[in-house]
Amino acid sequence: xxxxxxxxxxxxxxxxxxxxxxxxxxxxxxxxxxxxxxxxxxxxxxxxxxxxxxxxxxxxxxxxxxxxxxxxxxxxxxxxxxxxxxxxxxxxxxxxxxxxxxxxxxxxxxxxxxxxxxxxxxxxxxxxxxxxxxxxxxxxxxxxxxxxxxxxxxxxxxxxxxxxxxxxxxxxxxxxxxxxxxxxxxxxxxxxxxxxxxxxxxxxxxxxxxxxxxxxxxxxxx
Ligand code: HEC
Ligand code: HEC
Numbered sequence: 467x468x469x470x471x472x473x474x475x476x477x478x479x480x481x482x483x484x485x486x487x488x489x490x491x492x493x494x495x496x497x498x499x500x501x502x503x504x505x506x507x508x509x510x511x512x513x514x515x516x517x518x519x520x521x522x523x524x525x526x527x528x529x530x531x532x533x534x535x536x537x538x539x540x541x542x543x544x545x546x547x548x549x550x551x552x553x554x555x556x557x558x559x560x561x562x563x564x565x566x567x568x569x570x571x572x573x574x575x576x577x578x579x580x581x582x583x584x585x586x587x588x589x590x591x592x593x594x595x596x597x598x599x600x601x602x603x604x605x606x607x608x609x610x611x612x613x614x615x616x617x618x619x620x621x622x623x624x625x626x627x628x629x630x631x632x633x634x635x636x637x638x639x640x641x642x643x644x645x646x647x648x649x650x651x652x653x654x655x656x657x658x659x660x661x662x663x664x665x666x667x668x669x670x671x672x673x674x675x676x677x678x679x680x681x682x683x684x685x686x687x688x
Pocket of ligand 1: 546547571573
């Protein structure tokens, strides 16, 4: 871990130094690509089998450092760390962009790691992880109450099988503790996770509702 910490610190320093120098240097360095341009590139690569397999290979290498928390192939074994395996590539890219732009908050360590990636590395990692199989958990505690709530409130966006699409995240098989924490963040409006749709759909949820939703979704196996 100490090696990663060191490289992360280095990249944080680099980012800070660059940001400080940016106003005087804007003629030397091109502006970072807009998120829309990155999403277009990701879509183009996805449609081209040769570029896709090259990106996935590159993404596998670039994502090696993420395994320490997100697990091998993006299958997390830590309750508070999300699975990234089989997550939609566009959503993964969007969330990395949000960390970079300060529109989503995590630990400084995690944010620093994402900021150290180039835009092309972000795209390659998103494509690699989206193709990794999700390790299924045994469906121990199916929550009927969670299913009722999900079918009523969430299905229209996240889909009957909980796989989402494009920038709507997959929820099926996600870590329960992470799901609960994320729903509470949207509900609290404290700025750690900002999305007007999710704010609206979590506003009236009670803690018990959030618990049953998470219990249902973690065991959902499409
Ligand atoms: C030190 C542990 C750690 C490392 C290393 C780490 N992450 Fe994370 N990551 C987290 C945690 C914890 C979260 C949950 C953040 C939150 O919402 O609070 C997260 C969330 C994410 C998310 C959002 C997932 C979602 O479902 O919304 C993405 C994408 C992500 N990480 C990508 C990466 C990538 C890519 C790397 C490697 C370059 C990486 N992470 C390395 C701990 C880590
Ligand atoms: C109108 C569409 C819509 C509806 C309805 C909706 N969601 Fe979402 N949900 C989204 C979008 C878009 C995101 C990504 C937001 C972001 O960027 O943070 C999201 C994100 C999430 C996340 C974060 C996933 C992750 O990997 O971090 C969870 C958990 C979630 N939704 C659960 C729910 C639940 C439970 C419901 C029903 C109570 C629900 N959603 C209803 C659109 C919706």
